[in-house]
Amino acid sequence: MARMSLNVNGRDVSADVPDATLLVELLREHLDLRGVHVGCDTSQCGACSVLVDGRSVKSCTMFAGEADGSSVTTIEGLADGAELHPMQQAFRECHALQCGFCTPGMVLSAIDLLERQPDPGESEIREWLEGNLCRCTGYHNIVEAVKSCAAAQRS
């Protein structure tokens, strides 16, 4: 067992978890953040993506212990009360989600992209999102949402 302390969605939390616990398990099962989804077992789908110290990470690729002392943002921590984060808002406006399963990881990954590149071209967006699978949308409206959020944030 390992004791770890981290900040999750602005709240300091401590947990005792077995050493081999993955970050996704800590978030989903110990902290009950059910918006962190598990869509595969080979670190391919990106549904479990979260922000660790602002960087998007597939939380199935990281031991919980590696996030000790970090600041983690999950989809639950993005909106400011009733006010959606601009990326969430853009996804809604552009119909960039259907079943909603890939959405949390997709939104968080897209936020990290705009942190690094505020004005990405379409191919940059598509290449960045390669690590996040969506089976519903065909990505068309996801790309539109990221473009639209980028434009809104620049203006």
Place this chain on the structure above:
Amino acid sequence: MAIGQSVKRKEDARFLTGRGVYTDDINRPGQLHAVIVRSPLPHARIAGIDAGETLAAEGVVAVFTGADMAADGVGSLPCGWLIHNKDGSEMVEPPHPPLVAERVRHVGDQVAVVIAETRAQAKRAAQLLDVDYEDLDAVVSCADATEDGAPLVWDEAPGNTCYDWELGDREATDAAFERAAQVVELDLVNNRLVPNAMEPRAAIGEYDPAGGNYTLTTTSQAPHVVRLLMGAFVLNLPEHKLRVVAPDVGGGFGSKIFHYAEEAIVTWAAGKLARPVKWTAERSESFVSDAHGRDHVSHAELAVDEQGQFLGLRVRTVANMGAYLSTFATSIPTYLYATLLAGCYRTPAIYCEVRSVFTNTVPVDAYRGAGRPEAAYLLERLVDKAARQLGIDRIELRRRNFIPKDAFPYATPVALEYDTGDYEATLDLALSQADWDGFESRREEAAARGKLRGIGASTYVEACGIAPSAVAGALGARAGLYESAVVRVHPTGSVSVLTGSHSHGQGHETTFAQIVADRLGVDIDAVEVVHGDTEIIPFGMGTYGSRSLAVGGSALFKALDKVVAKGKKIAAHMLEAAADDIEFADGQFKVAGTESSVALDEVAFAAYVPHDYPIEELEPGLEETAFYDPANFTFPAGCHICEVEIDPETGAVELVGVTVADDVGRVINPMIVEGQIHGGLAQGIGQALLENCVYDENGQLLTSSFMNYAMPRAADLPSFDVGHHVTPCTHNPLGVKGVGEVGSIGVPPAVINAVLDALAPLGVGDIEMPATPERVWRAIRDARAAG
């Protein structure tokens, strides 16, 4: 905000904030965890199972095998559609126990369930289960299964044949071929696919010993169907003691229609142990337990006259059923495939034979399009080949054979009656959007860069909302195919809709609310659409075959009519007028020709607080239920155009343009409709360029994870240009046809026709899906070697 507007989705609020509740998000007090022990072999006899070590492992509560379930009288997972052979005899319908006791028949077949306090404990203990297998020879492909002397998957199915079925007039078709100026022939494979909804399947069984009630929470597109099949055929539980809940479901695409073994296992085990039992698939498990799609091998022949008129079509198809018959498996390569072989064309004589075979592979069933993509692919590849062979322009050849728009209703020679359509209109729209006429200059420009550019089209028709029930029943369906809806107007005027359709991404909570808002004149936020719970919804056949709006929406429309009719009677009393004189519009009941009116919420209040109410003639309350059984299928159609650039050095195909014009009937929410088209296109392009479910010759699944099954990723796809032309459906009250599957039906042949157009100058005449770089490179190399 009503019909025809791109209303933003109501359901997005929870999905965007991580507050959706999918099955695996649910945990019950005292819950146990189930792990299924699956066969590592494609075909073997189970000589024995030693559960000693497993039972002794930490946290293990129970191990159950097929023998345990059989001893308890658990039945077989049923197949929902009986197909008759050419000679009138019935198909071979082998048993499909939730856990097999004697012989495993595919990698992933369920052998035992290990139930423990935690999932990790169950997983560790499952690895300790000692199953003694005696290996048997396996058959994998359609070709293997039909070989003389092939090993038998089922002893009762000689030649591995499930059924040998036919549709159409053989003699008339043979006669057409005798008159033909030319015959165009094509051999085709429709590649096997894995649906891969992003949410893996999951199920939680619960049992309340006090009342003897069972609850199954499951990732289903059709909870009432699961309740009916599992209750009546597998576990012998009456409906009133079995509740099935399908909460938020993360995509289905057909794969979550079916009643699966794991649902029965957790429900049954919950009863045995009197504790909740939860199972969640890992993705690698999904690959070997979710029903796969497609997997046809066909030979097609088209008879044409000198002018390019199609005279006859003859098709012979072998369809892979996998090891067991999944819920709708048998209907896919028959009534959802061969019936679509007329396509958009006036071909007067069509004959199709389908032999379905068992193999030692995962069961194959409906996947987005389900039979119709296979028909469209065959026809549209064949028409392009005919154009090349005849030296007639491929668009012109299509126009010459289209069913003209004034010929509807049109009875095809393969059992359907198309109610409406305008194939020239969608063709013209797509050609103009794609700048088809300007293509040659783009080809030349690409050639200057060393690239092979090609353009391809397909003009498809499909059939949605399988119906009517009586016809489906006569053809072997073992279920009705209607839908139900309840409209409950509350005392203060807000509205709940209970629908038997199920939304797992389609946005029913918004689209259905738009229909209510439009009809009743209430705000869309005053409407709540409820679905996915057999305890709340009267009945439902669920969502598949693009049926939700055409069938479920029509049921809703009927229920709304009943609400308005009753409201008129209440309003007549309140306004002291005759009911026949009451008009209803924009939420107001009004005496015709006067200013005298009363609002819907006032009428609703009077209905629930009937102090001054025609109580002797009218019951209190304002709630109506309707069941709608469609008069016919609906027939979306359209034209899809793809443009590709191929690097001749690597064989890599870049999709540079996707332009579609679809006629999906009347559109309720254009934003949602386009989203559905985008998603279908991505899956259709996936089939054409990327996805292939591959077994090795021994029956091991090689494409068993996202590491080696090529799911379309964002950078694999371009943006899509989507256009619409509307001919409203003539037989449902909304005029809608269905949109969920058009993308996956129309686009695969357009992609391959474009690839072949690009490669035609090199002499390449055929390529199989998916057109991977390797296949394209080999085709180029072989053509160069031959040329």
